[in-house]
Amino acid sequence: MTSNTRVVVIGAGLAGVRLARRLGELGTPALVVGEEEHRPYNRVLLAEVLAGRYAPEVIALPAPADLVRARVTGIDRDRRTVTCADGTEIAYGTLVLATGSNPVLPPLRGLFTPDRELPEGVHAFRTMDDCLGLSKAVRPGVRAVVIGGGLLGVSAARALAVRGAQVVLAQQAERLMERQLDPEASRLVLRHLEDLGVEVHPECRVRDVRCVGGAVRSVEMADGYALDADLVVLACGVHPRVGLAQDAGLAVDKGVLVDDALRTSDPHVRAVGDCAQHAGQVYGLAAPALEQADVLAALLAGRDDVRYTGTRALTRLTLTGDGVLDLAAFGDTVARPGDDVVRLTDATRGTYRKVVVRDDRLVGGVLVGELGTVGALARAWEGAEPLPGDGPLLHLLTNDGGS
Numbered sequence: 001m002t003s004n005t006r007v008v009v010i011g012a013g014l015a016g017v018r019l020a021r022r023l024g025e026l027g028t029p030a031l032v033v034g035e036e037e038h039r040p041y042n043r044v045l046l047a048e049v050l051a052g053r054y055a056p057e058v059i060a061l062p063a064p065a066d067l068v069r070a071r072v073t074g075i076d077r078d079r080r081t082v083t084c085a086d087g088t089e090i091a092y093g094t095l096v097l098a099t100g101s102n103p104v105l106p107p108l109r110g111l112f113t114p115d116r117e118l119p120e121g122v123h124a125f126r127t128m129d130d131c132l133g134l135s136k137a138v139r140p141g142v143r144a145v146v147i148g149g150g151l152l153g154v155s156a157a158r159a160l161a162v163r164g165a166q167v168v169l170a171q172q173a174e175r176l177m178e179r180q181l182d183p184e185a186s187r188l189v190l191r192h193l194e195d196l197g198v199e200v201h202p203e204c205r206v207r208d209v210r211c212v213g214g215a216v217r218s219v220e221m222a223d224g225y226a227l228d229a230d231l232v233v234l235a236c237g238v239h240p241r242v243g244l245a246q247d248a249g250l251a252v253d254k255g256v257l258v259d260d261a262l263r264t265s266d267p268h269v270r271a272v273g274d275c276a277q278h279a280g281q282v283y284g285l286a287a288p289a290l291e292q293a294d295v296l297a298a299l300l301a302g303r304d305d306v307r308y309t310g311t312r313a314l315t316r317l318t319l320t321g322d323g324v325l326d327l328a329a330f331g332d333t334v335a336r337p338g339d340d341v342v343r344l345t346d347a348t349r350g351t352y353r354k355v356v357v358r359d360d361r362l363v364g365g366v367l368v369g370e371l372g373t374v375g376a377l378a379r380a381w382e383g384a385e386p387l388p389g390d391g392p393l394l395h396l397l398t399n400d401g402g403s
Helices: 014-025 043-048 128-137 151-162 183-195 242-249 286-300 374-383 392-398
Strands: 007-010 028-032 065-070 073-075 081-084 089-091 093-099 101-103 120-126 143-147 164-169 197-201 205-211 215-221 227-229 232-234 239-240 256-258 269-271 274-279 314-319 323-329 339-348 351-358 361-368
Touching: 007 014, 014 028, 014 286, 043 128, 043 151, 073 242, 120 128, 128 232, 143 151, 151 183, 151 197, 151 232, 151 314, 183 197, 183 314, 183 323, 183 351, 183 361, 215 232, 256 269, 269 374, 314 374, 323 374, 361 374
Parallel strands: 007 028, 007 093, 028 065, 093 269, 120 232, 143 164, 143 232, 164 197, 256 274
Antiparallel strands: 073 081, 081 089, 101 239, 205 215, 215 227, 314 323, 323 361, 339 351, 351 361
């Protein structure tokens, strides 16, 4: 393949690997450049590795046929080359940014050493190296503080508790996973964590990380209360990794701006996954990344009848431990005035199902416990069609054949 037609993908995560695989199936092979030393893996399942449920190799992705392990440091759009940290240059015809996202590191006093490194015992939770470092450090009885009560924080707290750690979860929000779940569902997740021994502190802001001899010893809250800690896990969210795009002069907002063909402001550069911003939306979820990769593969293979028009993404999480808690959420889970809401709750079985209907359309839902109806609900939501008027909501909530 000559350099002026070569597809080069920066990033060997879910989006980059999926794109390369689809292109290979369509007869348009791509070169993938990934900086992690590990085999490409499914980042969504890192918490299961930390919990000891899966070995790292279990969450590995099929390796691209043409994979270079290197860190890209620059893009020359005029020459259509990328430069790697070792000085190697790679020519491209089409460049695809699948650079993913970085963990948000909160502005806490004492968070960094003088060399701008995290102190011993303080961990982000984004990469396989983060996961393996945490896994090595955790042991029964270790005191762990998880900062952040979103999807990642809940997953990390559960995984550490399963490994026998004494876990405290500190969150600024008033309830767990407030972006995805309504208050009732949040309470069920809270109960599940508390059953595992996790101590949850809502509406609690951490302001200081205290270290002795370069190792963390405690974290201090805004009210002055201190929590002893051998481990601190930063689970404060992620932000798109756009440094390469910015340095190359591409249009960037929160993410790298792309159109319906996933083109950036340079027609020879595309972007997919967590780093891409389409129609004002940065998803940061697996389903949109995979859909974008599939659309882009078709476009790069010569189809001109496909476009990416956005993804209606469903959040799904399985919490294991003493029992299993499945949850799924999509769309608007908190009703507005005038919305119709249907709920089914079974306190004995610990299940909760709720859907929100607006103008005869299913606009959101949340399910905790048995998820047999999630498939039918998701299809009704994704279709965005008016619901029939013969009482379909109760049927959707109780029909367990559509998952």
